[in-house]
Amino acid sequence: MGLTNTKIFIQEVSPRDGLQNEAVFVETEEKVKLINQLGDCGFAKVEVTSFTSPKAIPALRDAEEVMKQIVRNPRVDYTVLVPNVRGAERAMACNIDEANLVMSASESHNLVNLRMSRSDSMRQLKQIIDELSGTDIAINVSLSSVFGCPIEGNIQEEEILRLTDFFASQNVRGITLCDTTGMAYPTQVERVCSLMKRRFPQLELTLHFHDTRGMALANSLAGLNQGINRFDASLGGLGGCPYAPGASGNVCTEDMVHMFELMGLRTGVDVVRLLSIVKTLPQLIGHPTWGNISKAGRRLDLHPMPSSLNQDFTHSLTQHKSTT
Numbered sequence: 063m064g065l066t067n068t069k070i071f072i073q074e075v076s077p078r079d080g081l082q083n084e085a086v087f088v089e090t091e092e093k094v095k096l097i098n099q100l101g102d103c104g105f106a107k108v109e110v111t112s113f114t115s116p117k118a119i120p121a122l123r124d125a126e127e128v129m130k131q132i133v134r135n136p137r138v139d140y141t142v143l144v145p146n147v148r149g150a151e152r153a154m155a156c157n158i159d160e161a162n163l164v165m166s167a168s169e170s171h172n173l174v175n176l177r178m179s180r181s182d183s184m185r186q187l188k189q190i191i192d193e194l195s196g197t198d199i200a201i202n203v204s205l206s207s208v209f210g211c212p213i214e215g216n217i218q219e220e221e222i223l224r225l226t227d228f229f230a231s232q233n234v235r236g237i238t239l240c241d242t243t244g245m246a247y248p249t250q251v252e253r254v255c256s257l258m259k260r261r262f263p264q265l266e267l268t269l270h271f272h273d274t275r276g277m278a279l280a281n282s283l284a285g286l287n288q289g290i291n292r293f294d295a296s297l298g299g300l301g302g303c304p305y306a307p308g309a310s311g312n313v314c315t316e317d318m319v320h321m322f323e324l325m326g327l328r329t330g331v332d333v334v335r336l337l338s339i340v341k342t343l344p345q346l347i348g349h350p351t352w353g354n355i356s357k358a359g360r361r362l363d364l365h366p367m368p369s370s371l372n373q374d375f376t377h378s379l380t381q382h383k384s385t386t
Contacts, residue, residue, distance in 0.1 A: 205239060
């Protein structure tokens with residue numbers, strides 16, 4: 063594939079997309095500590111919080127306090143979810159680097175999730191874009207349910223292109239294609255990414271997968287094969303969706319980084335440091351995380367020979383060396 067040494071941009075979403083789904087409230091100082099640690103791991107972006115109404119997402123009711131207390135790494139973009147103009151005003155007061163705006167590619171999912179039609183969402187998001195116009199704040203639009211809706215089923219690719227056309231005309235920096243309930247599969251991902259790359263070469267395209275059906279890493283590789291080099295991921299696989307009860311959350315950051323690095327790709331992310339942070343999450347959120355290498359170890363984290371066999375092994379190895 064000729065991908066060796068390709069630069070991959072990993073964008074960590076656990077402080078927002080992960081913690082907003084947790085039943086326990088993570089205290090502000092613990093959020094700040096987590097974000098500061100993540101900021102030193104080599105991520106391209108860290109999604110810090112959401113400026114949604116505290117009544118809607120009580121887990122992130124401390125958005126201003128978190129943004130004002132974190133230590134900024136100048137090599138990292140600190141992005142936040144902005145749902146409306148009031149949220150944009152609050153976010154601007156906190157000196158954000160990027161505003162992440164959200165709507166669904168599915169009419170049904172948009173009505174259930176945001177309580178408005180897609181047309182109304184487009185009008186509201188344009189108001190936010192106009193509010194941010196003239197500032198240094200970058201704008202990204204995340205399209206939910208691109209690869210399938212739990213109510214409607216398949217989403218027509220023409221609809222994805224139509225929505226992206228609209229936001230491209232508003233001069234947004236990027237579009238994130240979100241597999242909100244883990245319905246994507248690799249050949250579908252390749253097809254959609256190929257269309258998007260050809261149609262919108264000027265946009266920064268990101269893939270956001272959930273591992274609901276165990277295909278998040280396979281889908282990430284499918285996107286990579288079509289030239290996508292930006293991926294959202296969540297430490298420990300935190301996150302989830304109310305329309306996929308019992309499912310695991312976002313693609314696991316440490317598993318994704320481990321895979322890409324084994325392939326010779328450059329993520330710039332320190333997986334050893336990530337694993338040390340992952341170990342602190344169960345106490346923070348009150349349950350185990352979803353990741354695999356945090357349990358099994360990295361591929362070459364080797365184990366000693368059992369002590370009962372060690373003497374025989376050492377003798378056999380000595381004999382082998384003496385005959386070669």
